[in-house]
Amino acid sequence: MTDAVRLIVLPEALYDGETEQPLADRAIVIEGGRIRDVTAAARAPAGRTLHAAIAAPGFIDLQINGGGGVMFNDAPTRDTLRRIVRAARRGGTAHLLPTFITAPGTSYLAAMQAVREALSEAEPGILGLHLEGPFLSPTRPGIHPPAAVRKLTPGDLDALCEGVGGPLLVTLAPEEAPPRRDRAARAGRCHCLCRSQRGRPRHDDARGG
Numbered sequence: 001m002t003d004a005v006r007l008i009v010l011p012e013a014l015y016d017g018e019t020e021q022p023l024a025d026r027a028i029v030i031e032g033g034r035i036r037d038v039t040a041a042a043r044a045p046a047g048r049t050l051h052a053a054i055a056a057p058g059f060i061d062l063q064i065n066g067g068g069g070v071m072f073n074d075a076p077t078r079d080t081l082r083r084i085v086r087a088a089r090r091g092g093t094a095h096l097l098p099t100f101i102t103a104p105g106t107s108y109l110a111a112m113q114a115v116r117e118a119l120s121e122a123e124p125g126i127l128g129l130h131l132e133g134p135f136l137s138p139t140r141p142g143i144h145p146p147a148a149v150r151k152l153t154p155g156d157l158d159a160l161c162e163g164v165g166g167p168l169l170v171t172l173a174p175e176e177a178p179p180r181r182d183r184a185a186r187a188g189r190c191h192c193l194c195r196s197q198r199g200r201p202r203h204d205d206a207r208g209g
Contacts, residue, residue, distance in 0.1 A: 006031050006047030011055035014038070028055060058094020062169060063130055065099045072098050076111040081118050085125035095127045097169055102133030102144035106156070112164050119165040128167030131160075135172035151176045160192050168192040 007030040013022035016038065027044035029037040066072055067087030070080045081098055088096055100111035108131050115129040133144050135152040152172060160170060170192050 006045065008044050008047045008049045009052055009055055010041055010044070010049060011052045013054050015054070015056040017057045022054075056092075058089075059092050060127070061088065061093045061096040063099045063132070064088055064093070064096045065101065072100050072111060073103055073107075076100060076107075076114045078114055078118055078123070081114060081123060081126055085123075089125065093125075095125055097128050097130040097167065098126065099130040099132055102136060102141070102148045104134075104145075104148045106159070108134070109159060112159070112162075112168075115164045115166070126166075128169070129164050130169040130171070132171040135170070135176050137173040137176065140173075163192065169195060171195045 009028040009030065011026065011028070013024065014026045014028070015022050025041045027039050027041045028035060029039065029045060029047070064084060066074075066080075066084060068083035069087075070083050072080055072084065074080075084098055085096065098111070098115065100108055111129060111131070115126060118126045119128070134148050134150050135156070136142075136144055136149045138146065138149050141149050160168065172194060
């Protein structure tokens with residue numbers, strides 16, 4: 001590794017995510033765009049030096065609807081994802097789940113396809129996808145367009161089970177999901193994480209959701 005492509009970051013305070021207090025006199029060695037080592041500043045190898053007041057692990061955000069002047073719902077495309085990631089990075093977010101909220105019909109499929117393509121080509125910053133709706137409680141839609149809120153159908157479940165190639169987080173109301181018998185046949189191949197919306201589920205809905 002040549003000095004020209006090695007970056008040495010020398011922070012005044014390093015928050016490493018393990019110790020309670022920041023560390024001083026540390027050097028972060030970056031090669032090929034990856035952190036290769038964290039060592040004492042006095043033992044840092046030669047390379048391009050960058051001084052910083054604070055260094056810390058990047059944030060992971062599980063719900064970002066837009067950024068950089070664009071909203072994912074308005075344009076669920078690869079270009080939108082890139083712009084959201086760039087904007088989020090300025091605030092310290094290194095990885096995120098772009099979030100597509102309630103929209104009519106199966107509009108969410110375009111979001112799934114955009115994220116699937118991004119992950120297949122290792123788009124930096126994109127971990128997976130968060131679908132917040134449209135399978136929410138019609139009695140408590142919140143800011144979501146009530147006309148687009150609907151039940152989760154077996155067809156939707158098939159689409160969700162196709163996945164995106166990474167984490168798929170689905171926010172839904174348990175009482176709006178199909179009966180448990182309809183979900184059982186798909187359980188073995190469906191790999192998405194469901195987050196319960198604060199609706200009005202019955203006890204059995206919540207347990208089975």
